[in-house]
Amino acid sequence: MTETANQETAKNGTENQEIIKKRIFSGIQPSGELTLGSYMGAIRNWKALQDQYDCVYCIVDLHTITVRQNPADLRRRCMTQLAQYIACGLDPEKCILFIQSHVPEHAELSWILGCYTQFGELSRMTQFKQKSQRHADNINAGLFTYPVLMAADILLYQADLVPVGADQKQHVELCRDIATRFNNIYGNIFTIPEPFIPEVGARIMSLNRPEDKMSKSDPEGCVFLLDKPEDIKRKFKRAVTDSDGRILYNPAEKPGVSNLLAIYSAATGENMPDIIARFDGQGYGQLKSAVGDTVIEILKPIREETERLLKDKKYLEEIYKAGAERASKIARKTLLKTHKKLGFLPR
Ligand code: TRP
Numbered sequence: 517m518t519e520t521a522n523q524e525t526a527k528n529g530t531e532n533q534e535i536i537k538k539r540i541f542s543g544i545q546p547s548g549e550l551t552l553g554s555y556m557g558a559i560r561n562w563k564a565l566q567d568q569y570d571c572v573y574c575i576v577d578l579h580t581i582t583v584r585q586n587p588a589d590l591r592r593r594c595m596t597q598l599a600q601y602i603a604c605g606l607d608p609e610k611c612i613l614f615i616q617s618h619v620p621e622h623a624e625l626s627w628i629l630g631c632y633t634q635f636g637e638l639s640r641m642t643q644f645k646q647k648s649q650r651h652a653d654n655i656n657a658g659l660f661t662y663p664v665l666m667a668a669d670i671l672l673y674q675a676d677l678v679p680v681g682a683d684q685k686q687h688v689e690l691c692r693d694i695a696t697r698f699n700n701i702y703g704n705i706f707t708i709p710e711p712f713i714p715e716v717g718a719r720i721m722s723l724n725r726p727e728d729k730m731s732k733s734d735p736e737g738c739v740f741l742l743d744k745p746e747d748i749k750r751k752f753k754r755a756v757t758d759s760d761g762r763i764l765y766n767p768a769e770k771p772g773v774s775n776l777l778a779i780y781s782a783a784t785g786e787n788m789p790d791i792i793a794r795f796d797g798q799g800y801g802q803l804k805s806a807v808g809d810t811v812i813e814i815l816k817p818i819r820e821e822t823e824r825l826l827k828d829k830k831y832l833e834e835i836y837k838a839g840a841e842r843a844s845k846i847a848r849k850t851l852l853k854t855h856k857k858l859g860f861l862p863r
Contacts, residue, residue: 542573544597551740582656598615619840621844638660703857723755758770764792
């Protein structure tokens with residue numbers, strides 16, 4: 517572990533402990549409601565990591581404005597997302613929970629890193645190519661430099677590991693390239709982060725179009741964390757399967773059925789052979805309702821706790837303010853170090 521990471525961990529209140537925890541950074545955009553995919557693919561894993569690691573979890577609101585947002589919706593979703601982080605078990609005592617725009621160092625380091633990132637590198641980013649097709653009327657500079665801001669998010673905290681979905685791996689790799697380039701010029705400034713892609717539940721597919729990842733842009737194929745039980749039931753009932761009639765796990769040939777089985781496995785922790793044996797000989801209807809019921813059970817306490825927390829805005833404000841303060845302490849230190857190396861006069 518680098519000297520920097522050691523020092524920061526000490527700053528985080530563990531100076532008397534022998535064991536120095538590795539740091540984790542991750543974030544989700546408040547660009548829509550959180551889904552079953554965000555829970556099973558990300559937040560649930562974040563929770564599992566919070567005891568062993570020094571975790572920093574962010575609501576990356578700056579990233580969302582690369583696409584036009586409705587201000588009132590954005591405000592509401594940030595608050596809801598924080599409540600959901602906590603309701604899913606992220607403990608503000610154990611990890612830092614904060615909102616990206618509250619820590620101005622993100623935007624500041626992003627400018628600096630942008631000067632060490634090549635136009636060609638950003639042009640090759642798959643997500644940029646996809647998003648500029650989807651938003652052809654607004655291919656703004658922010659959409660292009662999005663991965664630079666993401667690199668700043670990660671590098672400010674000297675993160676060792678970055679849990680992300682497979683679709684973000686390319687961005688973490690670019691972050692490593694930028695950090696390595698910077699370190700080669702100025703010395704050991706940044707910890708080089710590793711992408712950390714969890715094996716289980718990493719990819720929950722759409723119930724409607726099981727070839728595609730579950731996405732909030734297709735509400736009927738997507739289960740939202742705050743969906744009411746009757747909505748979840750309906751969405752599972754209408755889930756697309758196939759005409760073969762057999763319950764087998766084979767994502768290439770039977771994407772719909774395999775997705776249902778994968779959701780069931782992620783929800784119950786049971787392994788696939790046991791699940792297949794359990795449903796053997798049953799119809800798709802039975803499988804769908806069993807998976808739906810299991811998901812309803814899992815989401816119920818999360819929904820109720822989110823609703824309870826949302827009634828206590830003062831508490832949520834306290835959490836995000838305290839989170840930003842703790843985050844800022846770490847971020848400022850990294851930023852000032854880069855300033856010094858670059859030749860900027862001290863403030
Ligand atoms: N780009 C990520 C996504 O869309 C979100 C994100 C922003 C992120 N900054 C990050 C994830 C830093 C991990 C670390 O999913």
